Amino acid sequence: MTKKLNPMPKNLMFALDIGTRSVVGVLSKKVDKKYVVVDYEIMEHPDRAMFDGQIHDIAKVTDVVKTVVGKVEERNGFRLEQAAIAAAGRALKTERAVYELEIDVTKEIDKSVTDSIEMQAIQLAQKKLTESNELQSSYYCVGYSVINYFLDNSMILNPVGHRGQKLSVDIIATFLPHIVVDSLYSVINKAGLEVMNLTLEPIASINVAIPQNLRLLNLALVDVGAGTSDIAISKDGSVISYGMVALAGDEITEKIAQTYLLDFNNAEKLKIGLCKNGPNKFVDVLGLTHEMTTDEIMMQLDDVVDNITKEVAENIIQLNKKPPSAVFCIGGGAQIPGFTSALAKHLNLPLERVVIKSVENLEMISFETTALVGPEFITPMGIGVTAFEERDQDFIQVNVNETAIRLFNSKPLQVSDALILTGYNARSLISERGESYTITIDDTHREIKGDYGEPARIYINGVQAHLDSKINHKDQITIISAEKGKARRMTLREAVKLDSFVSLNGEKIKTIEFVSVNGVNRTGEYILIAGDEIVTKGIKTVRELAEAVELDLTQFAIYLGEQKLEPTYKIRTGDAYTYIKEEESIVVSKDKFKKDSDSNNGTESSEGVEGVDSVSSQNEADVSGHLDVVINGSSVQIPNHKKEIVFVDIFNHIEFDLTKPQGILVLKLNGERAKYTDLLKSGDIIDVFWNN
Secondary structure, three states, X not given: OOOOOEEOOOOEEEEEEEXXXXXXXXXXXXXXXXXXXXXXXXXXXOOOOEEOOEEOOHHHHHHHHHHHHXXXXXXXXXXXXXXXXXXXXXXXXXXXXXXXXXXXXXXXXXXXXXXXXXXXXXXXXXXXXXXXXXXXXXXXXXXXXXXEEEEOOEEEOOOXXXXXXXXXXXXXXXXXXXXXHHHHHHHHHHOOOEEEEEEEHHHHHHHHHOOHHHOOOOEEEEEEOOOOEEEEEEEOOEEEXXXXXXXXXXXXXXXXXXXXXXXXXXXXXXXXXXXXXXXXXXXXXXXXXXXXXXXXXXXXXXXXXXXXXXXXXXXXXHHHOXXXXXXXXXXXXXXXXXXXXXXXXXXXXXXXXXXXXXXXXXXXXXXXXXXXXXXXXXXXXXHHHHHHHOOOOOEEEEEEOOEEEEEEOOOOOEHHHXXXXXXXXXXXXXXXXXXXXEEEEOOEEEEEOOOEOOOOEEEEOOEEEOOOOEOOOOOEEEEEOOOOOOOOOOEHHHHOOOOOEEEEOOEEEEOEEEEEEOOEXXXXXXXXXXXXXXXXXXXXXXXXXXXXXOOOOOOEEEEEOOEEOOOOOEOOOOOEEEEEEHHHHHHHHHXXXXXXXXXXXXXXXXXXXXXXXXXXXXHHHHHOOEEEEEEOOEXXXXXXXXXXXXXXXXXXXXXXXXXXXXXXXXXXXXXXXXXXXXXXXXXXXXXXXXXX
16 A cells, blocks of 8 residues: 655755756755755666657656656655756757848837847747758747847947838847657656746756856856757856757767777766776676776877867857856766866866866755765756746746747746747838829929828737736737828828919019819819829919019019029029119129229229129129029029028028938038038039938
């Protein structure tokens, strides 16, 4: 009859390290700030039921776990119902992805845009990872880092607040495959236990090997297991990255087996004995007995140790961008003679900066039973410590709209993490402009851009939130997708200034008589559509202005300020013009020229008084009363009402709407970049345009 066991006291924690070679069960409790090991049990797998931290034979692994659990229960007299476990760090997958997004050049980039493009990059990395995986497994994203942003193909540290046409982001994301979690849960459940906490092995290890008070330092932790070497890096108070090298203790075991004709298990025993003093005795598959020193055996293993440590060093430098300040090595494979010195060599660090960290060096751990010794027990200690700190925080469940999902709680989780897991289309979070259309006004094409739509709305339990809002267990996340804008509704009056006037000798004269659209006269309330051809009828030149007031240009001259205008001169809305009898205009010109000549350092001139057009170009602005410049390929006369005309004055004499930005404003003067305060002179060539 099976003895009935009491429930486990609530102050105790049972942790299971289900490793490639063995299963370690640790029963512990927390006393003040220390973790006290009450009991433990270690059992090796009789067969190779696990490879590289991945469970391959669930039944065989379950049998070992049941045995470990049973022995701990028998010795302590109570039933174990829950266990804290860890997923192998080697199960972590990383993928790099670059995502590019066309953006609205007229709108500043805000955080919602950067959040959305990062989310789309993670989804792309997740898709690449799934497509490259033969088993087509699905993955949890447990973390990511932005490597670089690019705006219009130029690298930029922070695009927020900038404008451009194309934004791209380069990220590296870390994923955990569902199959790893599912197989661990399956073993625990078949062993009659429930998972009360799940963490990652490198997280568990670093929590005890490099506690929080040491993480301001740039340190590396290397866990040399059987199948892989896991890496974790700390800096500036936090763990910044994890990595993995697919070389570890098994490479050494296999080299021993090949060199000395041993099966795998005997080669493993010989490898473990190399870190102990004394001769190494073994019998090969031929039945021959050998006795060799560790130095003799290591001469055959130096190359493989050098290869492993070189790969580990390169991975550390890749993750950290440089060698760290120091390295802690844990795991059974780190005990092989010469491992730490070889790693120090490849990292270009002093020998004393690369050390093995063993359980007996952990100040936070003490034992009520026989103490464990060695670096291979750091991880099972860490699983228990982490579980005490993160009770019931292995997974959280949330709903995204109508979809229920589970998220691995290895970090503070945000709305974006949940959307990534559901495969939500991040483009649906960004409002887009409605369709643009083109109209023609007096043979000039004009693009009418669409209006902006409604942005996406995010709610957590009915309260408005954002992509980076924190989420908790059982939260209801509601996403209302952004709405695309509509084509802009523009009236004819908005496109064309129907109430345009000029003044002539103080009299207000309307310059637009009527407007036709596609050959039909329309009022200002007409709603424009794509392809409309607008033609304005009215006064456009000096000749037409004269005809409107029945002014004979053979007898009268029309002026803008002191500038005499040619009949073909194009008039502009709001300008004030005057007309003078031709004889009077000649007399005025003569008098003005004479005054100017008399005041010019006493210099006299008896020629060129028939009109101002014959005056030399260097005095043109003073005598003729205007500057002749070329703006965007067209000749323009700028009246000279003041001593100096600067670049910004041109906007009073050209049709260019600065109130409606259409990109980045480009100003050029004679082919060079211009400033608003640059002085102008006759003959200058000016270009003003929007760079989209």
